[in-house]
Amino acid sequence: MLIKSIRASDAKPSEITPKSVYMDRRRFLQTAAAGAALASFANGPAGAAKIDGIKKWPGSLTSEKLTPLDSIASYNNFYEFGTDKSDPVRNARFFMPRPWTVAIGGEVAKPATVDLDALLKPHTPEERIYRMRCVEAWSMVIPWVGIPLADVLKRFEPTSKAKFVAFETLNDPKRMPGQAVPSLQWPYVEGLRIDEAMHPLTLLAVGIYDEDMPNQNGAPLRLVVPWKYGFKGIKSIVKISLVEKQPPTSWNIAAPNEYGFFSNVNPKVDHQRWSQAKERRSGEFLRRDTLMFNGYGDEVASMYTGLDLKANY
Numbered sequence: 036m037l038i039k040s041i042r043a044s045d046a047k048p049s050e051i052t053p054k055s056v057y058m059d060r061r062r063f064l065q066t067a068a069a070g071a072a073l074a075s076f077a078n079g080p081a082g083a084a085k086i087d088g089i090k091k092w093p094g095s096l097t098s099e100k101l102t103p104l105d106s107i108a109s110y111n112n113f114y115e116f117g118t119d120k121s122d123p124v125r126n127a128r129f130f131m132p133r134p135w136t137v138a139i140g141g142e143v144a145k146p147a148t149v150d151l152d153a154l155l156k157p158h159t160p161e162e163r164i165y166r167m168r169c170v171e172a173w174s175m176v177i178p179w180v181g182i183p184l185a186d187v188l189k190r191f192e193p194t195s196k197a198k199f200v201a202f203e204t205l206n207d208p209k210r211m212p213g214q215a216v217p218s219l220q221w222p223y224v225e226g227l228r229i230d231e232a233m234h235p236l237t238l239l240a241v242g243i244y245d246e247d248m249p250n251q252n253g254a255p256l257r258l259v260v261p262w263k264y265g266f267k268g269i270k271s272i273v274k275i276s277l278v279e280k281q282p283p284t285s286w287n288i289a290a291p292n293e294y295g296f297f298s299n300v301n302p303k304v305d306h307q308r309w310s311q312a313k314e315r316r317s318g319e320f321l322r323r324d325t326l327m328f329n330g331y332g333d334e335v336a337s338m339y340t341g342l343d344l345k346a347n348y
Contacts, residue, residue, distance in 0.1 A: 101176050115211035170259065184239050203222050225285065312325055
Protein backbone atom coordinates (compact mmCIF):
# COMPACT_ATOMS: atom_id res chain seq x y z
CA MET A 36 0.00 0.00 0.00
CA LEU A 37 1.39 3.38 -0.96
CA ILE A 38 0.54 6.89 0.11
CA LYS A 39 2.21 8.96 -2.58
CA SER A 40 3.50 12.50 -2.46
CA ILE A 41 2.93 14.54 -5.61
CA ARG A 42 5.69 14.45 -8.17
CA ALA A 43 5.90 16.16 -11.53
CA SER A 44 5.25 12.84 -13.24
CA ASP A 45 2.13 12.09 -11.21
CA ALA A 46 -1.35 12.59 -12.56
CA LYS A 47 -3.00 15.91 -11.93
CA PRO A 48 -6.16 15.82 -9.80
CA SER A 49 -8.15 16.57 -12.96
CA GLU A 50 -6.73 13.46 -14.60
CA ILE A 51 -7.90 11.09 -11.88
CA THR A 52 -11.16 9.28 -12.51
CA PRO A 53 -13.97 11.34 -10.96
CA LYS A 54 -15.33 10.12 -7.66
CA SER A 55 -18.85 10.24 -9.08
CA VAL A 56 -17.99 7.29 -11.31
CA TYR A 57 -17.35 5.18 -8.22
CA MET A 58 -20.18 6.55 -6.17
CA ASP A 59 -22.92 5.86 -8.73
CA ARG A 60 -25.62 4.13 -6.72
CA ARG A 61 -26.80 2.13 -9.70
CA ARG A 62 -23.45 0.36 -9.83
CA PHE A 63 -23.94 -0.71 -6.23
CA LEU A 64 -27.40 -2.10 -6.90
CA GLN A 65 -26.14 -3.94 -9.96
CA THR A 66 -23.31 -5.67 -8.08
CA ALA A 67 -24.49 -9.25 -7.78
CA ALA A 68 -21.86 -10.30 -5.26
CA ALA A 69 -22.97 -7.79 -2.64
CA GLY A 70 -26.61 -7.53 -3.56
CA ALA A 71 -28.88 -5.61 -1.23
CA ALA A 72 -26.27 -5.59 1.52
CA LEU A 73 -24.18 -3.04 -0.36
CA ALA A 74 -27.06 -0.59 -0.24
CA SER A 75 -26.17 -0.16 3.43
CA PHE A 76 -22.41 -0.02 3.02
CA ALA A 77 -22.05 2.95 5.37
CA ASN A 78 -22.81 3.30 9.07
CA GLY A 79 -26.04 1.40 9.48
CA PRO A 80 -29.05 0.78 7.27
CA ALA A 81 -29.62 4.47 6.56
CA GLY A 82 -26.79 4.50 4.02
CA ALA A 83 -23.76 6.71 3.57
CA ALA A 84 -23.24 9.82 5.66
CA LYS A 85 -21.00 12.50 4.24
CA ILE A 86 -18.15 13.63 6.48
CA ASP A 87 -18.09 17.36 7.13
CA GLY A 88 -14.96 19.49 7.21
CA ILE A 89 -12.61 17.33 5.18
CA LYS A 90 -9.35 19.04 4.35
CA LYS A 91 -7.56 17.32 1.51
CA TRP A 92 -3.86 16.93 2.10
CA PRO A 93 -1.97 18.18 -1.00
CA GLY A 94 0.35 15.18 -0.97
CA SER A 95 -2.44 12.64 -1.13
CA LEU A 96 -2.73 11.90 -4.82
CA THR A 97 -1.53 8.90 -6.76
CA SER A 98 -1.27 8.13 -10.45
CA GLU A 99 -2.82 4.72 -9.79
CA LYS A 100 -6.46 4.14 -10.70
CA LEU A 101 -8.71 4.23 -7.63
CA THR A 102 -10.60 1.08 -6.69
CA PRO A 103 -14.39 1.42 -7.02
CA LEU A 104 -16.13 1.86 -3.70
CA ASP A 105 -18.37 -1.16 -4.29
CA SER A 106 -15.26 -3.35 -4.50
CA ILE A 107 -13.75 -1.81 -1.37
CA ALA A 108 -17.01 -2.34 0.51
CA SER A 109 -17.73 -5.91 -0.58
CA TYR A 110 -14.39 -7.70 -0.07
CA ASN A 111 -13.29 -7.39 3.55
CA ASN A 112 -11.23 -9.13 6.19
CA PHE A 113 -13.09 -8.52 9.46
CA TYR A 114 -13.36 -11.70 11.55
CA GLU A 115 -15.68 -10.02 14.04
CA PHE A 116 -18.32 -10.34 11.33
CA GLY A 117 -17.22 -13.64 9.78
CA THR A 118 -14.15 -15.34 8.36
CA ASP A 119 -15.14 -15.28 4.69
CA LYS A 120 -14.33 -12.11 2.72
CA SER A 121 -18.01 -11.76 1.81
CA ASP A 122 -19.32 -12.16 5.39
CA PRO A 123 -18.72 -8.64 6.78
CA VAL A 124 -20.80 -6.74 4.23
CA ARG A 125 -23.77 -8.95 5.13
CA ASN A 126 -23.27 -9.42 8.87
CA ALA A 127 -22.29 -5.82 9.66
CA ARG A 128 -25.30 -4.36 7.89
CA PHE A 129 -27.10 -3.24 11.05
CA PHE A 130 -24.07 -2.53 13.22
CA MET A 131 -24.50 0.92 14.77
CA PRO A 132 -21.14 2.69 15.34
CA ARG A 133 -22.62 5.68 17.18
CA PRO A 134 -22.39 6.65 19.95
CA TRP A 135 -18.73 5.62 20.25
CA THR A 136 -16.06 6.34 22.82
CA VAL A 137 -12.32 5.63 22.82
CA ALA A 138 -10.30 5.13 26.01
CA ILE A 139 -6.72 6.43 25.79
CA GLY A 140 -4.45 5.65 28.71
CA GLY A 141 -1.37 3.91 29.97
CA GLU A 142 1.86 5.88 29.93
CA VAL A 143 0.26 9.27 29.33
CA ALA A 144 -0.06 12.32 31.57
CA LYS A 145 -3.72 12.91 30.66
CA PRO A 146 -5.60 9.61 30.34
CA ALA A 147 -9.23 9.96 29.28
CA THR A 148 -12.20 8.31 27.67
CA VAL A 149 -13.50 10.56 24.95
CA ASP A 150 -16.34 10.63 22.48
CA LEU A 151 -15.15 9.89 18.96
CA ASP A 152 -16.48 13.12 17.53
CA ALA A 153 -14.60 15.11 20.18
CA LEU A 154 -11.47 13.08 19.45
CA LEU A 155 -11.61 14.12 15.80
CA LYS A 156 -11.93 17.85 16.43
CA PRO A 157 -8.73 19.91 16.01
CA HIS A 158 -7.10 20.99 19.25
CA THR A 159 -4.52 23.36 17.80
CA PRO A 160 -4.48 25.65 14.75
CA GLU A 161 -1.88 23.37 13.17
CA GLU A 162 -4.03 20.25 13.30
CA ARG A 163 -6.22 19.22 10.41
CA ILE A 164 -9.50 17.51 11.15
CA TYR A 165 -9.13 15.06 8.28
CA ARG A 166 -6.69 14.30 5.55
CA MET A 167 -7.55 12.41 2.41
CA ARG A 168 -4.82 10.05 1.26
CA CYS A 169 -4.97 7.85 -1.80
CA VAL A 170 -3.59 4.54 -0.66
CA GLU A 171 -2.17 1.87 -2.92
CA ALA A 172 -2.82 -1.36 -1.07
CA TRP A 173 -1.83 -4.92 -1.90
CA SER A 174 -5.11 -5.42 -3.69
CA MET A 175 -6.79 -2.01 -3.82
CA VAL A 176 -6.11 1.72 -4.19
CA ILE A 177 -8.15 3.33 -1.40
CA PRO A 178 -8.60 7.02 -0.57
CA TRP A 179 -8.83 6.86 3.22
CA VAL A 180 -10.09 9.79 5.26
CA GLY A 181 -8.68 10.24 8.73
CA ILE A 182 -6.41 11.99 11.15
CA PRO A 183 -2.73 11.22 11.85
CA LEU A 184 -2.46 9.03 14.94
CA ALA A 185 0.36 11.24 16.20
CA ASP A 186 -1.95 14.27 16.29
CA VAL A 187 -4.28 12.39 18.63
CA LEU A 188 -1.66 10.83 20.91
CA LYS A 189 0.17 14.09 21.52
CA ARG A 190 -2.93 15.56 23.18
CA PHE A 191 -2.70 12.98 25.97
CA GLU A 192 1.01 13.74 26.59
CA PRO A 193 2.88 10.40 26.32
CA THR A 194 5.52 9.91 29.00
CA SER A 195 9.11 8.79 28.46
CA LYS A 196 8.03 5.24 29.37
CA ALA A 197 5.78 4.98 26.32
CA LYS A 198 7.68 2.63 24.00
CA PHE A 199 4.73 0.95 22.28
CA VAL A 200 1.09 1.64 21.46
CA ALA A 201 -1.53 -1.08 22.01
CA PHE A 202 -4.96 -1.10 20.36
CA GLU A 203 -8.13 -3.01 21.20
CA THR A 204 -11.32 -3.66 19.21
CA LEU A 205 -14.85 -3.60 20.59
CA ASN A 206 -15.73 -6.93 22.22
CA ASP A 207 -19.50 -7.41 21.89
CA PRO A 208 -20.70 -10.71 20.35
CA LYS A 209 -24.29 -9.42 20.21
CA ARG A 210 -23.20 -6.63 17.86
CA MET A 211 -20.35 -8.56 16.26
CA PRO A 212 -21.60 -12.10 15.65
CA GLY A 213 -18.22 -13.40 14.54
CA GLN A 214 -16.98 -13.03 18.12
CA ALA A 215 -19.35 -15.81 19.15
CA VAL A 216 -16.98 -18.17 17.35
CA PRO A 217 -13.44 -18.77 18.72
CA SER A 218 -11.75 -18.16 15.35
CA LEU A 219 -9.40 -15.78 17.19
CA GLN A 220 -8.83 -14.81 20.80
CA TRP A 221 -11.21 -11.92 21.52
CA PRO A 222 -11.04 -8.99 21.76
CA TYR A 223 -8.83 -8.38 18.75
CA VAL A 224 -5.62 -6.58 19.76
CA GLU A 225 -2.82 -4.93 17.80
CA GLY A 226 0.37 -3.00 18.53
CA LEU A 227 2.96 -0.64 17.10
CA ARG A 228 6.32 0.61 18.26
CA ILE A 229 6.05 4.23 19.38
CA ASP A 230 8.04 5.60 16.45
CA GLU A 231 5.80 3.69 14.03
CA ALA A 232 2.71 5.06 15.73
CA MET A 233 4.01 8.63 15.63
CA HIS A 234 5.05 8.46 11.98
CA PRO A 235 3.07 10.99 9.90
CA LEU A 236 1.86 8.25 7.52
CA THR A 237 0.13 6.31 10.32
CA LEU A 238 -3.55 7.16 10.20
CA LEU A 239 -6.66 6.74 12.32
CA ALA A 240 -9.12 6.41 9.47
CA VAL A 241 -12.79 7.36 9.77
CA GLY A 242 -13.91 7.18 6.16
CA ILE A 243 -13.38 6.19 2.53
CA TYR A 244 -13.62 8.78 -0.25
CA ASP A 245 -15.48 11.48 1.70
CA GLU A 246 -18.08 9.19 3.29
CA ASP A 247 -18.19 7.70 6.78
CA MET A 248 -16.32 4.43 7.17
CA PRO A 249 -18.46 1.50 5.97
CA ASN A 250 -19.30 -0.86 8.80
CA GLN A 251 -17.58 -3.79 7.11
CA ASN A 252 -14.38 -1.76 6.63
CA GLY A 253 -13.96 -1.02 10.34
CA ALA A 254 -16.46 1.66 11.36
CA PRO A 255 -16.20 4.01 12.97
CA LEU A 256 -12.42 4.07 13.56
CA ARG A 257 -9.64 1.90 12.19
CA LEU A 258 -5.86 1.92 11.92
CA VAL A 259 -4.08 2.38 8.57
CA VAL A 260 -0.31 1.78 8.47
CA PRO A 261 0.76 1.99 4.80
CA TRP A 262 3.95 -0.05 4.98
CA LYS A 263 2.20 -2.78 7.02
CA TYR A 264 -1.06 -2.85 5.07
CA GLY A 265 -2.65 -6.28 5.03
CA PHE A 266 -1.07 -7.09 8.39
CA LYS A 267 -1.93 -4.27 10.80
CA GLY A 268 -5.34 -2.69 10.28
CA ILE A 269 -7.27 -3.10 13.53
CA LYS A 270 -10.90 -2.01 13.17
CA SER A 271 -13.66 -0.60 15.41
CA ILE A 272 -11.10 0.64 17.95
CA VAL A 273 -12.31 1.32 21.50
CA LYS A 274 -9.03 1.43 23.43
CA ILE A 275 -5.55 2.83 22.79
CA SER A 276 -2.87 2.31 25.44
CA LEU A 277 0.68 3.60 25.49
CA VAL A 278 2.81 0.97 27.18
CA GLU A 279 6.42 0.26 28.14
CA LYS A 280 6.60 -3.36 26.96
CA GLN A 281 5.78 -4.87 23.58
CA PRO A 282 2.04 -5.68 23.57
CA PRO A 283 0.48 -8.89 22.24
CA THR A 284 -1.14 -8.90 18.80
CA SER A 285 -3.99 -11.18 17.77
CA TRP A 286 -2.40 -12.81 14.74
CA ASN A 287 0.89 -13.33 16.53
CA ILE A 288 -1.04 -15.07 19.30
CA ALA A 289 -2.96 -17.21 16.80
CA ALA A 290 -0.03 -18.14 14.55
CA PRO A 291 3.34 -16.95 15.92
CA ASN A 292 5.28 -18.84 13.25
CA GLU A 293 3.42 -16.95 10.50
CA TYR A 294 2.88 -13.44 11.91
CA GLY A 295 5.52 -11.51 13.80
CA PHE A 296 5.08 -8.32 15.78
CA PHE A 297 6.53 -5.98 13.17
CA SER A 298 4.59 -7.31 10.16
CA ASN A 299 6.29 -5.08 7.61
CA VAL A 300 5.49 -5.78 3.96
CA ASN A 301 8.61 -7.65 2.90
CA PRO A 302 8.68 -9.61 -0.39
CA LYS A 303 11.77 -11.48 0.84
CA VAL A 304 9.92 -13.07 3.76
CA ASP A 305 7.43 -15.69 2.63
CA HIS A 306 4.36 -16.58 4.60
CA GLN A 307 4.46 -20.18 5.79
CA ARG A 308 1.84 -21.09 3.18
CA TRP A 309 2.48 -18.73 0.26
CA SER A 310 4.97 -16.40 -1.34
CA GLN A 311 4.70 -12.66 -0.73
CA ALA A 312 6.94 -11.71 -3.63
CA LYS A 313 4.02 -10.95 -5.96
CA GLU A 314 0.65 -9.24 -5.57
CA ARG A 315 -2.45 -8.87 -7.71
CA ARG A 316 -4.21 -5.50 -7.76
CA SER A 317 -8.01 -5.53 -7.72
CA GLY A 318 -9.30 -5.52 -11.30
CA GLU A 319 -5.98 -6.69 -12.75
CA PHE A 320 -5.20 -10.14 -14.15
CA LEU A 321 -1.40 -10.13 -13.94
CA ARG A 322 0.60 -10.07 -10.74
CA ARG A 323 3.12 -7.33 -9.98
CA ASP A 324 6.22 -7.35 -7.79
CA THR A 325 5.54 -6.60 -4.14
CA LEU A 326 7.64 -3.63 -3.04
CA MET A 327 9.64 -3.55 0.18
CA PHE A 328 7.70 -1.62 2.83
CA ASN A 329 4.94 -1.49 0.20
CA GLY A 330 6.99 1.13 -1.61
CA TYR A 331 7.53 3.38 1.42
CA GLY A 332 11.18 2.59 1.98
CA ASP A 333 12.27 6.22 1.54
CA GLU A 334 9.89 7.27 4.30
CA VAL A 335 10.17 4.45 6.84
CA ALA A 336 13.27 2.29 6.28
CA SER A 337 15.38 4.39 8.65
CA MET A 338 13.24 3.22 11.58
CA TYR A 339 14.57 -0.32 11.09
CA THR A 340 18.28 0.37 10.63
CA GLY A 341 20.25 -2.52 12.10
CA LEU A 342 17.16 -4.71 12.58
CA ASP A 343 17.10 -8.09 10.87
CA LEU A 344 13.76 -7.89 9.07
CA LYS A 345 13.73 -11.63 8.33
CA ALA A 346 14.14 -12.55 11.98
CA ASN A 347 11.91 -9.68 13.07
CA TYR A 348 9.16 -10.27 10.54
